[in-house]
Amino acid sequence: MQQAKSISTILADETLPTGLQTIAQKVAQGERITPEEGILLFDEAPIGYLGGLANHIREKKHGDKTYFNRNFHVEPTNICLYTCTFCSYSRLIKKRDEGWEYTHDDIMDIIKKYDDEPVTEVHIVGGVLPQYDVAFYETLFRSIKNHRPELHIKGLTPVEYHYIFKKEKISYEEGMKRMQDAGLDSMPGGGAEIFHPEIRDQIAGGKCSGEQWLRIHEIWHELGNRSNATMLYGHIESALHRVDHLEKLRQLQDKTGGFQTFIPLKFRNENNEMSHVPESTTLEDLRNYAISRIYLDNFDHIKAYWPMIGRTTAQLSLAFGVNDIDGTIDDTTKIYSMAGAEEQNPAMNTQDLVTLIRRVGRQPIERNTLYEIITDYTDHVFDDDKLFKGYLSLPVVNK
Numbered sequence: 001m002q003q004a005k006s007i008s009t010i011l012a013d014e015t016l017p018t019g020l021q022t023i024a025q026k027v028a029q030g031e032r033i034t035p036e037e038g039i040l041l042f043d044e045a046p047i048g049y050l051g052g053l054a055n056h057i058r059e060k061k062h063g064d065k066t067y068f069n070r071n072f073h074v075e076p077t078n079i080c081l082y083t084c085t086f087c088s089y090s091r092l093i094k095k096r097d098e099g100w101e102y103t104h105d106d107i108m109d110i111i112k113k114y115d116d117e118p119v120t121e122v123h124i125v126g127g128v129l130p131q132y133d134v135a136f137y138e139t140l141f142r143s144i145k146n147h148r149p150e151l152h153i154k155g156l157t158p159v160e161y162h163y164i165f166k167k168e169k170i171s172y173e174e175g176m177k178r179m180q181d182a183g184l185d186s187m188p189g190g191g192a193e194i195f196h197p198e199i200r201d202q203i204a205g206g207k208c209s210g211e212q213w214l215r216i217h218e219i220w221h222e223l224g225n226r227s228n229a230t231m232l233y234g235h236i237e238s239a240l241h242r243v244d245h246l247e248k249l250r251q252l253q254d255k256t257g258g259f260q261t262f263i264p265l266k267f268r269n270e271n272n273e274m275s276h277v278p279e280s281t282t283l284e285d286l287r288n289y290a291i292s293r294i295y296l297d298n299f300d301h302i303k304a305y306w307p308m309i310g311r312t313t314a315q316l317s318l319a320f321g322v323n324d325i326d327g328t329i330d331d332t333t334k335i336y337s338m339a340g341a342e343e344q345n346p347a348m349n350t351q352d353l354v355t356l357i358r359r360v361g362r363q364p365i366e367r368n369t370l371y372e373i374i375t376d377y378t379d380h381v382f383d384d385d386k387l388f389k390g391y392l393s394l395p396v397v398n399k
């Protein structure tokens with residue numbers, strides 16, 4: 001693979017097409033690129049060039065700092081009213097005997113299992129079920145906060161919120177305020193898929209539109225809160241649809257500043273209605289991370305979600321604009337293992353995460369959900385530091 005180049009080498013390269021030279025100059029001067037330039041990057045930019053530009057931005061923003069957190073997931077149900085064609089995880093209501101539906105007490109039992117663990121965040125997301133209404137989630141969030149006030153609740157997406165607020169006949173504004181009052185701390189990035197209706201109408205199974213997804217995040221930000229954003233890529237969408245998605249996120253971020261992290265989600269094709277669609281290659285994944293870093297100049301963080309992409313690609317991504325690799329997870333999510341990801345029981349302890357980051361020459365930093373530093377592991381020595389098999393163990397960026 002062509003190695004990521006330094007920005008000075010790229011700027012001095014007169015053999016590059018003019019369009020790519022202009023983009024490199026803009027990036028060097030900290031200027032924003034246009035949607036047309038975004039499409040040009042997807043269509044024509046070589047991997048070494050993209051890595052060089054994305055890494056320049058990453059190091060300007062964060063140096064070698066690479067963030068992770070200690071988190072776990074709760075997936076209250078995999079029964080869902082919707083029929084997203086990419087989803088391997090959900091079961092329709094008529095097949096509900098094949099799935100799980102946790103009660104309030106079941107969920108609290110999961111939360112209590114972590115009572116003696118130094119986790120800082122619970123990520124709650126699952127299928128959309130009629131009995132999980134506004135009152136159900138209000139009670140749940142209140143119970144979690146009563147039990148463990150400092151545990152950050154990153155919960156649900158506009159897919160669930162749009163459904164439950166409509167059923168309750170309340171506005172998004174009122175609904176999000178009620179969630180905030182019940183203890184919701186932030187919103188994860190899920191449910192975004194691809195905003196463009198040409199694609200969304202084919203894959204998103206009748207759930208909320210791109211505009212509704214964006215509007216709910218906007219209201220949540222206006223209430224003074226933070227959230228994440230994702231993009232499900234590598235299926236039937238084109239460069240135009242990806243850039244349209246990034247552009248809408250960039251515009252909303254200009255307005256509110258409420259997004260923390262952008263997380264590209266690679267489509268995995270096992271056990272779903274799109275199994276005939278081939279998955280993107282690692283090269284495409286790295287190009288996509290790099291272009292996301294270049295395009296989203298107003299996002300602080302780009303995250304590689306390791307249970308979906310695998311540990312080695314997560315390491316490589318740290319040279320292509322990524323500065324966060326999510327957290328410990330503790331084998332608490334089924335969304336990706338059911339879709340064929342390599343990680344069938346995703347779990348890493350702190351030492352695993354620190355080692356993975358160090359072995360590619362970066363500085364491991366444990367953060368909380370809001371990116372406040374908990375522990376800087378740069379010089380930390382573990383009792384039994386060892387080589388982890390299967391992890392890259394060389395710096396992937398030339399300094």
Ligand code: V47
Pocket residue numbers: 086087088125187188189190191192193228229230231232263265266267268269272305326335339
């Ligand atoms: O919205 C479902 C995706 C998302 C597949 O905010 C799939 O920190 C690929 O949003 N192939 C849920 N992707 C997960 C999510 C997330 C994950 C990690 C961190 C954060 C965060 C958010 O998973 C869904 C959908 O886009 N998804 N099925 C699949 N077969």
Ligand code: SF4
Pocket residue numbers: 080081082083084087089090126127128159204205207
């Ligand atoms: Fe339901 Fe979410 Fe799966 Fe769509 S992606 S079918 S909304 S669980």
